[in-house]
Amino acid sequence: MQFSSRLIEDAVNAFASLPGIGKKTALRLVLDLVQRPTEDSVQLAHAVARMRENIQHCITCGNLSDQTTCSICRDQRRDRSIICVVESIRDVMAIEETQQYRGVYHVLGGVISPIEGVGPADLNIDTLISRARDGEVEEVIMAISPTIEGDTTIFYLNKQLAEAEVQISSIARGVSFGGELEYADEVTLGRSIVARRKL
Amino acid sequence: MQFSSRLIEDAVNAFASLPGIGKKTALRLVLDLVQRPTEDSVQLAHAVARMRENIQHCITCGNLSDQTTCSICRDQRRDRSIICVVESIRDVMAIEETQQYRGVYHVLGGVISPIEGVGPADLNIDTLISRARDGEVEEVIMAISPTIEGDTTIFYLNKQLAEAEVQISSIARGVSFGGELEYADEVTLGRSIVARRKL
Numbered sequence: 001m002q003f004s005s006r007l008i009e010d011a012v013n014a015f016a017s018l019p020g021i022g023k024k025t026a027l028r029l030v031l032d033l034v035q036r037p038t039e040d041s042v043q044l045a046h047a048v049a050r051m052r053e054n055i056q057h058c059i060t061c062g063n064l065s066d067q068t069t070c071s072i073c074r075d076q077r078r079d080r081s082i083i084c085v086v087e088s089i090r091d092v093m094a095i096e097e098t099q100q101y102r103g104v105y106h107v108l109g110g111v112i113s114p115i116e117g118v119g120p121a122d123l124n125i126d127t128l129i130s131r132a133r134d135g136e137v138e139e140v141i142m143a144i145s146p147t148i149e150g151d152t153t154i155f156y157l158n159k160q161l162a163e164a165e166v167q168i169s170s171i172a173r174g175v176s177f178g179g180e181l182e183y184a185d186e187v188t189l190g191r192s193i194v195a196r197r198k199l
Numbered sequence: 200m201q202f203s204s205r206l207i208e209d210a211v212n213a214f215a216s217l218p219g220i221g222k223k224t225a226l227r228l229v230l231d232l233v234q235r236p237t238e239d240s241v242q243l244a245h246a247v248a249r250m251r252e253n254i255q256h257c258i259t260c261g262n263l264s265d266q267t268t269c270s271i272c273r274d275q276r277r278d279r280s281i282i283c284v285v286e287s288i289r290d291v292m293a294i295e296e297t298q299q300y301r302g303v304y305h306v307l308g309g310v311i312s313p314i315e316g317v318g319p320a321d322l323n324i325d326t327l328i329s330r331a332r333d334g335e336v337e338e339v340i341m342a343i344s345p346t347i348e349g350d351t352t353i354f355y356l357n358k359q360l361a362e363a364e365v366q367i368s369s370i371a372r373g374v375s376f377g378g379e380l381e382y383a384d385e386v387t388l389g390r391s392i393v394a395r396r397k398l
Contacts, residue, residue, distance in 0.1 A: 002295040004270045004288075005263050011250040014243040018228045029217045031288065033251055034263065041251030044213040045244035051210040052232055052240030064204050064233065071203045089203075090226065096201040 001027070008034075060131070062107035062124040064089045072096075072104060079103045081138040083131060084193075085157065087111055087145060090182045095143060098190035103141070106131065111144060111153040120156060128157070132164040141196055142170040145181045158199055169196040200226070207233075259330070261306035261323040263288045271295075271303060278302045280337040282330060283392075284356065286310055286344060289381045294342060297389035302340070305330065310348040311355055319355060327356070331363035340395055341369040344380045357398055368395040 001023055003009035008030055015026035033041045057063070058070035061083075065071070072078060072092070082103030086092055092105050108123045132140055140161060144150040154170060161168055172195035181189070200222055202208035207229055214225035232240045256262070257269035260282075264270070271277060271291070281302030285291055291304050307322045331339055339360060343349040353369060360367055371394035380388070 002292055004291065004295070005254065005265050007250040007254050007265050008263060008288075010246040014246040017239070017243075019231050020224070020227070025219070027289065027292075028219070030247075030250065032218050033247065034254055038251050040216065041247050044216075045248035047209040047213040048229075048232065048240050048247075049244035051206040051229065052237050055204065055206050055233055064207060066204050066206050089207075089230065092203065093201055093226075096203070 057124075058107075060127075061105050062109060062127065063092055063105060077102070080136055082141065083128070083137055083139070084141045084143050085128065086143050087150075087181070091143060094182045094184070094189060095193065098186050098193065100190040100193050103139075106140075108144075108153070111147075111149040112156055113149045113152075123153075125157070125160065129160055129164065132161050132166050137164075137166050139167040139169060141193070142168070142199070143181070143193065144170075147178060154199075168199045170199055171196050256306075256323075259326075260304050261308060261326065262291055262304060276301070279335055281340065282327070282336055282338070283340045283342050284327065285342050286349075286380070290342060293381045293383070293388060294392065297385050297392065299389040299392050302338075305339075307343075307352070310343060310346075310352040312348045312351075322352075324356070324359065328359055328363065331360050331365050336363075336365050338366040338368060340392070341367065341398070342380070342392065343369075346377060353398070367398045369398055370395050 001012070003012070011030045012023060012026040015021055015029050016023050021029075033044070054066065055064055056068065058065040058073055059068055060073045061070060063070040063072065067074075079102050083106050084095065084101060084103055085106045085108060086095070087108055087110060089107060092107060095101050106124070106128045108125065108128075110118050110123055112118060112120060112123070131137060142154045142157065144154055158168055171192040200211070202211070210229045211222060211225040214220055214228050215222050220228075232243070253265065254263055255267065257264040257272055258267055259272045260269060262269040262271065266273075278301050282305050283294065283300060283302055284305045284307060285294070286307055286309060288306060291306060294300050305323070305327045307324065307327075309317050309322055311317060311319060311322070330336060341353045341356065343353055357367055370391040
């Protein structure tokens, strides 16, 4: 691409560095911003910079948060005796959307995957073990995508949590095998939490 | 979507306001930025804000520019006796990519479209007429998408330019009818400029 403006070129390259956005799409986004009020671009810029500079991982559950502790862990109406273990913040959002769950979460930050070089030490597992041992927790629900890596992770966590006196359950199959949790429809995902089974 | 973080929500909404980007895609982009160094987000934010605050339309040709006059109009090696009339900056970029044209441009900012309420007064036409009359210009090439609106625009400009003593030509058909100029391949687009015909 030949740019007559360095400003446009820099903005296009910045957008094109995002996943799934090519140069043509990036140019379309930039030209759209040019045609809209300056305020829109400034707002986008501020939202991105402010988000990245202030976002943090909740020290309790690992969820992305505006503060040291996330809004779910801070919420006194949530049931702290149940922890729902998920891969990522997207899964937290998907489960919250079903409005079927009133416990708290634990975000692993991924699943164990020898092929991609992700081992237990790379995940937010140690804090989960200590949370499960603190006496307050009665149940740990595994809400992890039903893939080979997901099942491996559940198996590993199950062994690690054996000493903690907690009930371990897994969301009911209903989520199709090989599928990603975040794309399941609300009803299926909601029911699979209600109909969770003991491991 | 239920967000546990206001920062994430604001950034997702900002991205989702862009054309062709839905909430799920926006969330993917934001979570990608979270996993990358803070610098990347700051760079994106700065590039967008700086671009929008400093970009301007070239006073001569209407092209987007970092300065009052764009880099093409400033370039002393370009042939100022030929003006290539295009709809948008994307067409300028597409033609520059062919490396078949050494004249200058005139960016209309769209085409005449009664259905979308775009009349001649909404386009950058007056400056084209005065440029064509300044004596230096010998030829005006219409490089406008071969659609009904494009042909209407060419017809209108042809009439307006009748008094100016300039040759008016149009890029050769070769660009398929109903197609958008920016998606034509380089060879077709390059040849259609070389093989332009008199109107």
